[in-house]
Each structure stands twice: as C-alpha cells, then as structure tokens.
Amino acid sequence: MGEVLSKEDLVREFLESIKPALLRHEGDVELHKIEDNVIYLKFNGACVDCNVRPESMFPMLKMMLMNKFPWVKDVVDLTV
Amino acid sequence: MDEIKEKFLEILEFYPKSYAVKVKYTPYEDLDNIIITNPLDYVHHIFLPNKEDLFRFELLSALTVLGEKHHLLSTDYYDTYTKENMYEFIDGFSRLLKPIRFAWAGRIAGENSPDADKLLSETLKRIEIEYLNALYRGNRRASLEVLPYIAFAKGLDPDWDFFNDERLNAILNDLVKADISVPNLIKYAKKLQRYLPCFCSFSVKEDPERGFEVFSLDF
DSSP: OOOOOOHHHHHHHHHHHHHHHHHTTTEEEEEEEEETTEEEEEEEEHHHHOTTIIIIIHHHHHHHHHHHOTTOOEEEEOOO | OHHHHHHHHHHHTTSSSOOEEEEEOOSOTTEEEEEEEOTTOOEEEEEEEOTTOHHHHHHHHHHHHSSHHHHHHHGGGSOHHHHHHHHHHHHHHHHHHHHHHHHHHHHHHHHHOTTHHHHHHHHHHHHHHHHHHHHHTTOTTHHHHTHHHHHHHHHHOSSOOOOSOHHHHHHHHHHHHSOOOHHHHHHHHHHHTTTSOOOSEEEEEEOTTTOSEEEEEEO
C-alpha cells in the first residue's frame, strides 16, 4: 500500500514541479500554510518585486491549484 | 459528415463571399479532411479528427472562425520589399485576432459539445502546459501568451474571471457575449491592443478590384 500524502505534501509536490520555470526568472514560491482548504502562498526572489506577478503568475498558479485539487476553496498570495 | 459541413458553413456564413466546403478522403485513418476555399481559391486545409477527440476538434474549428483569410489576403497588396517588412505587423495583428476567434470558438464549442466540462478541463490543462513553456522561454508576461486559450476557456464557461486586471476581465466578458462579426472583431482587437503588442492601426476596407472586404493595416 502506498504512502498517503497530506494536502500540504501534495501542494508542495506540485509547487516543486513548477519551480524550475520560476527559477528561470530568478523567482520562487513556497507554501505558507493550508487552512480551511485555503492555500496561502508566498513568493520569493525576483517574484517579490515583479509587477506582473499579481496579473500573471499568481492567477495562473491559482487556476492550476484549483484545477488540480478540487478541495481548494481559494488561494491567497501573502507576498508583501 | 454532412452535419459537420453544415456546422462549418454556419460558422463561416458571415464572410462577405461564399466559401465552398469540400470533403475528401485522406490517407489518415482517423482523420477526415475538409478543404475550404474562398472565391479566389485561397485554401484552408482543415484536418478534422474523430469527434471523440473533442479538444482538437474544437480548437481546429477555432482556426476557421475568422482572420486567417484576411490574414492571407492582406499580404498580397504590397511589393516584395514592403511585404517582407510587414510580416511583423501582420504577426502582431494576428496576435490580436487570435483571442477573439478563440473566445467565439469556445462559445460555439460550449453550445455544441457533448461534454463541455471535459473540454474545459482539457483546455485548462493546455493553458497550464503552454504557460509553463512560455515561462521557460523567458516570457515574463506568459499569461498574455496563453490569452487565446484563456479566451477559449472563457467562451466555454463565461462565469470564470482569470485576470486580476478588471479592465481585461471586462473585455473578455463582453467579448464572449458579442455577436460574431467583422465590426466586432475590429472593436475588440482595438481594445486588446492595450495588452498585446501590435504597432499598427487597422480597419476593414472594401477592395474595389476584388469586390470584397479585407483588413487594411497602416503602419
């Protein structure tokens, strides 16, 4: 019987799969927490000051996560 | 096959001149080949996969909705030198048209597909792949590169706002509801010019020699 992964593990695994694309732009993303099926993300590196993150990267990542994991109610960007 | 021909003719009926639709056998076992020609015999080859392959079927349908004919016609107004230099303008103009055609094709697909939910889910997967590819290519505005697919998904499911940019969401919301017509194509292309690079102005003019409408690009 295979190992049962937690929601956090599944999301982290997914984020790992897209990180190489972000690293091409010297950016990164990490899972901060999952609470009430809401995923909280924090972007690092070049993504922090990237002016297209709110219009481009974040909504795309949100769409991917909500499409991949039906239990996700929302995705929140905590990057300051 | 007659049903498919009818659907294509329905999509194409707003063209200024009639198209002829011919169905031919091809060496591809799983494909039917539809050839569409306009009065000047500019030819579009459209390979129709089996109906079960919904995503490809609808995306290929999208290519016939608008633009390709005008794209081809617009190139032969100029001498060789000008033609070489205008390719980038035609390319920019095509980038503007593509999301519009795809949005309308998505709406047609949503209304006619036996399984629109599956089509939407396949479209979202496609968006994901194309988006990551664009990021790998170094495009920081990768979401605009996948705008045609987003527009297609929006056509399938209008209750779906993708962008954080309210103005762009509003354009897409209006676009998917708009009548399919050349004036609307121009209207929305001008609105999208704010987001997609196209450094020329454009309009629809009637060609006095040929007697039908073409796109005119001014740069």
